[in-house]
Amino acid sequence: MNYKKNYSHKLFSILAATAIATSATAPAAFASTNEMNNSAATIHKKEEKKNKNFDLTIMHTNDTHAHLDNIARRITTIKQVREDNSNSLLLDAGDVFTGTLYFNEYEGLADLEFMNLIGYDAMTFGNHEFDKGTATLANFIKGAKFPFVSANVNFQQDANVKNYFNNRIEKHPKDGQIYNGIIKEVNGEKIGIFGLTTAETKDISSPGPDVEFENYLEEAKQAVKEFKKKGVNKIIALTHIGYNDGGGDNDLTLAKDVEGIDVIVGGHSHDKLDQPVIVNAGEEPTVIVQANEYSKYLGTLDVEFDKKGKVVSSSGKLIDLDQKVNNAYVIPDDPESAQILETKYKPSVVEMQQTVVGKTTVDLIGGNPPARTGETNLGDLFTDGMLAKAKTINPDTVIAFQNGGGIRTSVSAEDITLAKVFEIMPFGNTLGIMKLTGAEIKEALEFSVKDAPSAFGGFLQVSGLKFTFDSRKPAGQRVQSIDVKEDGVHYTALEPNKTYVVATNTFTAKGGDGYTVFAKAYSEGRVSEPGFVDWEIFTDYLTTQEGKTVHSSVEGRIINLAN
Known part of the structure; x- marks a missing residue:
């Protein structure tokens, strides 16, 4: 596979300067100067290239676990990537809940305000979203200004969540609702996104007896089939099952056993996949990405689809949100986000x-x-x-x-x-x-x-x-x-x-x-x-x-x- 651009132009300039300043000591998440020159060349070539293929940039987070101290830098980065990539999606692969005092105090609603502010396109559920039962989860769902996707979690019998649950693929999803999958239109192209959550959740969290976790492979096959029926040939699985986790379900198995998934945006195992993993197990390749943990990185994936929806090239990087040069953060705070954090949420956490x-x-x-x-x-x-x-x-x-x-x-x-x-x-x-x-x-x-x-x-x-x-x-x-x-x-x-x-x-x-x-x-x-x-x-x-x-x-x- 070919590799294309890695970053938006403004962020690219920041990172290139950082690479020069830090020389050989730069972390792996940032490219070397030569690599950046090469990336600049490929970006230039891409802009000149005129064909009927479709380019999509996917920004992704997972297992952030209420780590909000760098949220203003995450939002700055998202804005910069979006500015230079009009065909983009922003996805979260679960486990926003639990891990810091921000969750202990605000039960996910602090995270949600920032997710709403920057405009996530979809989220799937992690196991920790169920840690405080479905009443707390329902409060999070109803306040979301984006939809949730979950093909293998059935909430039909759960008193707290059933009113938000829609057991179907939806072309016109509503905010604060759960669907098996959704169809997003990006620059006239249909993108199918469905969600999966590890079946371990019933044993390692507290979903309660009325939430059913169905077979992830069977539900994934069904979701792909339904997308194809609706004329969607570019399909993303947004998963919280682990890259190669030993809990009975994982992304590698999903990629090998389910034909028709183009991209897997994963979570749960906290893997730091510096570059996308390509699985060539079927007629078309599947690209797997995951962005480590705790909001340390914003994952970026650029994929090029041909007219039949096949991924013909891909590239990706993890953008280090916490890198410093001369004891100063490379990525500046988004002013609005920083002000909200400092005045509305942080004082109580410091006190706690x-x-x-x-x-x-x-x-x-x-x-x-x-x-x-x-x-x-x-x-x-x-x-x-x-x-x-x-x-x-x-x-x-x-x-x-x-x-x-x-x-x-x-x-x-x-x-x-x-x-x-x-x-x-x-x-x-x-x-x-x-x-x-x-x-x-x-x-x-x-x-x-x-x-x-x-x-x-x-x-x-x-x-x-x-x-x-x-x-x-x-x-x-x-x-x-x-x-x-x-x-x-x-x-x-x-x-x-x-x-x-x-x-x-x-x-x-x-x-x-x-x-x-x-x-x-x-x-x-x-x-x-x-x-x-x-x-x-x-x-x-x-x-x-x-x-x-x-x-x-x-x-x-x-x-x-x-x-």
């Missing part, structure tokens, strides 16, 4: 950060090097909370791992505020649940202690498990014993050939810190991604302690026999 969520009677030890060299009481508390949350999703979960590099600081014996929790875990990592053999767990633990007694960010704090190792022995031969508390009470020896359910964060589950053993499990579909951000898991666990007070001490879960 001082909320006391618990208390500790002892110093809780984290940071570097303690959490990266051995067991700490904060590591124990952290992983206990992770395990407790995972058990509510999959009761078979018996172990939890947390990389020590994700426990950034210690806590003095005093009240614990939300602001302090954000200092401990600033990355907003989310929960992942893996299926691993005992042999794979041993391999991971060997990797965890390979640098001991020196600090390693991937050193694993643990719950539901204890092990001994000898740092005097060669790396890979250090772990001496491993015991698992399968029944929650008694430890028994780890069995190499047995499969265990293990909770961790998705950074680690995808191979972060060099954990190839976890990356292998992820690539094989053995990792489920229910989400749930670490700071919320931790604060929820604090509330379960008597008097919201902890007295944690090191329990001997990790013992270095060399000491």
